[in-house]
Each structure stands twice: as structure tokens, then as C-alpha cells.
Amino acid sequence: MNTSKYDAFSKRHPLVNFLFFIGAIGCGVVIQHPAYLIAGVMGGGTYYLLLNGKKGWKMILGMLPMFVILTVINPLLNAYGVTVLFHLFGRPYTLEALMYGAAIAGVFVVMLLWFGCYNAVLTSDKFTSLFGNLIPALSLLLVMVLRMIPNFIRKAKQIIGARKSIGKGAGDESTTKEKVNDGMTVLSALTDWALEGSVITGDSMRARGYGTAKRTSFQIYRMTAMDWTLMGMIVTLLFVVIACGANGSMTATFTPDLYIAPITGLNTLGFIAYCAFLLIPTALHIKEAIQWHISRSKI
Amino acid sequence: MKKSNIATLIVLFALIPATLYFGTILPGRSYYFTGTLIVIELLIPFFMAFEGRKPQARELVTIAVMCALAVAARAAIPIPNFKAIFAVIMISGIAFGAETGFLVGAISAFASNFFYGQGPYTPWQMLGYGVAGLIAGFSFAKKRLPRKPLVMAVFGFISVVLIVGPVLDTSSVFLTLPAISWGTAWPLYISGFSVNVSQGICTFLVLLLLGKPLLEKLDRLKVKYGMMEAHDDGV
Numbered sequence: 001m002n003t004s005k006y007d008a009f010s011k012r013h014p015l016v017n018f019l020f021f022i023g024a025i026g027c028g029v030v031i032q033h034p035a036y037l038i039a040g041v042m043g044g045g046t047y048y049l050l051l052n053g054k055k056g057w058k059m060i061l062g063m064l065p066m067f068v069i070l071t072v073i074n075p076l077l078n079a080y081g082v083t084v085l086f087h088l089f090g091r092p093y094t095l096e097a098l099m100y101g102a103a104i105a106g107v108f109v110v111m112l113l114w115f116g117c118y119n120a121v122l123t124s125d126k127f128t129s130l131f132g133n134l135i136p137a138l139s140l141l142l143v144m145v146l147r148m149i150p151n152f153i154r155k156a157k158q159i160i161g162a163r164k165s166i167g168k169g170a171g172d173e174s175t176t177k178e179k180v181n182d183g184m185t186v187l188s189a190l191t192d193w194a195l196e197g198s199v200i201t202g203d204s205m206r207a208r209g210y211g212t213a214k215r216t217s218f219q220i221y222r223m224t225a226m227d228w229t230l231m232g233m234i235v236t237l238l239f240v241v242i243a244c245g246a247n248g249s250m251t252a253t254f255t256p257d258l259y260i261a262p263i264t265g266l267n268t269l270g271f272i273a274y275c276a277f278l279l280i281p282t283a284l285h286i287k288e289a290i291q292w293h294i295s296r297s298k299i
Numbered sequence: 300m301k302k303s304n305i306a307t308l309i310v311l312f313a314l315i316p317a318t319l320y321f322g323t324i325l326p327g328r329s330y331y332f333t334g335t336l337i338v339i340e341l342l343i344p345f346f347m348a349f350e351g352r353k354p355q356a357r358e359l360v361t362i363a364v365m366c367a368l369a370v371a372a373r374a375a376i377p378i379p380n381f382k383a384i385f386a387v388i389m390i391s392g393i394a395f396g397a398e399t400g401f402l403v404g405a406i407s408a409f410a411s412n413f414f415y416g417q418g419p420y421t422p423w424q425m426l427g428y429g430v431a432g433l434i435a436g437f438s439f440a441k442k443r444l445p446r447k448p449l450v451m452a453v454f455g456f457i458s459v460v461l462i463v464g465p466v467l468d469t470s471s472v473f474l475t476l477p478a479i480s481w482g483t484a485w486p487l488y489i490s491g492f493s494v495n496v497s498q499g500i501c502t503f504l505v506l507l508l509l510g511k512p513l514l515e516k517l518d519r520l521k522v523k524y525g526m527m528e529a530h531d532d533g534v
Contacts, residue, residue, distance in 0.1 A: 148367030198364040202357030
């Protein structure tokens, strides 16, 4: 995730990031219109590649077989539709059901892509800073858990190592029974050590005045003019998309009859708004890259 | 009435019916969207109860330790689909009550996904893992079930295979199936069954071998420092 350090959208306020992903994932789940799905795959895929570089291609190519499998399976489960392609096990295999399968698989791929971007952009520190004021106890809990997990895994490895050095513990050639038994001993030792530490941490927090007054939280992120602009764009575009959706401009039903709303007239507006919305992070990334290139070439 | 109780009532009698109604007027296939919204709404009352309680430092740290242990337990046993996470969550529920058990489950699901990747399954995992802690806490409170290793182990196996596993499988059913009926859904539940059984066996073994000693450690902590007294009704 080194590349995300240079991503312009990741540097924006977490609220902007969060709102964008809520919109992108929410729309991605609900809309099955083929044109919107293609827009979703293009938008999500481009941003995913910008974030992950060459590694991203591997993941995207890995989604292809999944897409194909989900597509061809649907007509086996769903025999509705009028255009029968052929009969399989005495059941009709219809074109409509196949297209429906492709749409469902498309929704799945769009969602995986946006979640991939979400994981790179909205890191745990951003999440807790976003919700620190709203749910203070839970955010603190989450921060502590996230800090303890690597700590405990390290300690578990130390315990395993210490046991190995005195000739105990399971290796690669151990039986499952030995592995399980050894795991139990390690887990037990780890629990003892961790609980011991928890009481000390808790008392230390109390001694420093935890719970005596309302906790304030330090905010490292500030909403800048740029963030407000982006937020305005996100909200406006989403509003247009939802309004057009309510108007039926992205309706697509596949079975029993195929109906896909044409992208003409007023329906174009919704589609353009959706595309513009999905391109926000990519556009920001490219804009920053160009600016950087220009300012560097001036030197 | 407590704030969290009011929130529970609002969620159960206003928010969820509203979501269901909204889901039926949404175009196309909105099972996943509606289902996930309801799952998130179910999580809210538990989180509000925890915030409203203003937890003490010791309680907070102990819950954090149980969550982190549940996640780190993945590293202790190097066999795939054979993780002690459910056992640790259930032990927390048994030791500290149903509400804490739910919290440990939900938070450890969420926190572990920061390492393994958040996805469309995250809210479902939080609910499923939380329910594991909740039912364990409820069933063993007030000596409803004896805290014997074998009883805990069998209880753990049954609840993982019959309750927690199917909750997780439902998220993949909602996510990948176009039309949901028993006829189309059973292959997914069957394919998830083997994973659930494997997790169930792991939970069984950990609770059988470690349940008692771990509980003793936690109970000792509870008595010694007088923290996290479970409410009388166990909820």
C-alpha cells in the first residue's frame, strides 16, 4: 500500500472519503443496469489500479473466472425468460437468465473493486478519527484492539520460539493433534500474560484520569475549502443519481421479460452524474500527478 | 427508561419495518442491500448500550484484550478454517455476560478485517460473531447450563454449526444469488457446511481443553478486581 501515499484522494478529509465510498458501494449494490455496471467496473477498476499498481492487475484478472462462473450458473437455477438457448437436464437455459447472471456477477465485481479501494484509502486511523467523537468508548476500544493484535501475535511467536528452544512445541511435520495441543498451551500462556497486562494498563489509565471528565479528541484532519468543494460535488451528484433512479432511468429487469431503460433524453443526465461521481478519486489523482509533473519541470 | 432501551425499541419497531418496506419498493434485487441495512441496525442498540454505560478503564482494557486474543488466536493454531476465535468469544460471553460477549464478537470481527480486508461481509461477520458471544453468555448465565467442559464444548459446536455459520452463509446467499428460494440457496449452505463443521470442531476442542482454565483465569480477575458484574438476568 505504498502507492496510496501518493494518492490525492486518500489525503482528503476522512469524511469525504467515507461519504464517497458509502455512495459508490451503495449505488453499486442496488443498480443492475448494464451501462451503469460497466461504468462501475471502469471507475472502480481504474482507481483500484492507481492505488495498487501492478499488483492490482493480478487481483482484477482473478475476478474474471469468478465473473464467468457466477454468470453461467444463474440460468441453471433460474429458468425464467423467453429466449431459450438450449435445454440442459430437461430445463430451458435462457438468454435472459444468462444476462441476469452477468448483471449479478457485475454487481459482485463492482463491490469487490470498491471495497479493495476502501481498504487502501480508509485506514483504521482515519476510521477511528472519524468516529472518535460520535462513539468515544468504542473508538478507544478499537484503537486498543488494533494495537494489541500485532503485539499479541509477536508475543505468541516469542512463546512458540521459547518452547521450541527447550524441545517442545509443534513443527511442520507434527500431527494435527500435536499442533492443536501445542496451540492450546500457547493460547493459555498468552492469555495469562495479556490479562496481567490489561489490569496494569487499566489502572494506569485510571491514574491518569480516564473517565473523570468528558474526553476530547485530537483531530489531525481539518476540513479545507477543497474538502468542502468535494463534499458538495459528492452530495449533488449522488442526489442527481438517486432522483433519476427514482424516475426509473436505471431500471433493468431481466426475467421473465428483458427490459433495460434506454439512456436517452433525461436518462442521460443520471448516467453522466453517476460516471462523474465515480471518477472523482481518479480525476483528483490525475490532476495531482499533472500538477506535480508541471511544477517539477519548472525547476 | 434507559437511552439504549429506547434505541432498541425504535430499531425493532420502526427502523427495521421501515427498511423492509423501503426494500420492497426498491427496483431489482435488493436482498443484500436491505439485509445488510437490517444487520447494521441490529448492531446499533448493543453499541449504544456500551457507550451509555460509560465503561471503566479496567473493563475497557479487558474487553480489548479478549478481542485481540480472539484475533491473535488465529496465529496460535496453524491450520486453515480451524481457528480458536469463536471459542475465545464464547468464553468472554460466559465469563462477562451476554452483552460483553456480543461486543467482543462484533469488535473482533471488525478489527480482524482491518488486517484481512473489509468487505461486503463485514457487518454480517460482526453480527454472527457477536451472536456467538451473546448466546453463550445468555445460556450459561444464572447457571442455566453448567459450566462443565463437555457441556461448553458441545454447546460451542452446536452454536457454530447451526447458528453462527448459517448467518455468515446467508451473506453470501444474499450477495451472489439472483432469486432466493430454498431450491437455489441450499447449494451455498451445503458448501459452507464443511467449513462450519471444521470451525465447530475447533471450537469444541478449544472449549473442551481450555474452557475451564481460561474461565478460571477470567473469574479470578473478576473477583480480585471486582469488575464487570453481569446483570442478574444475564443480559
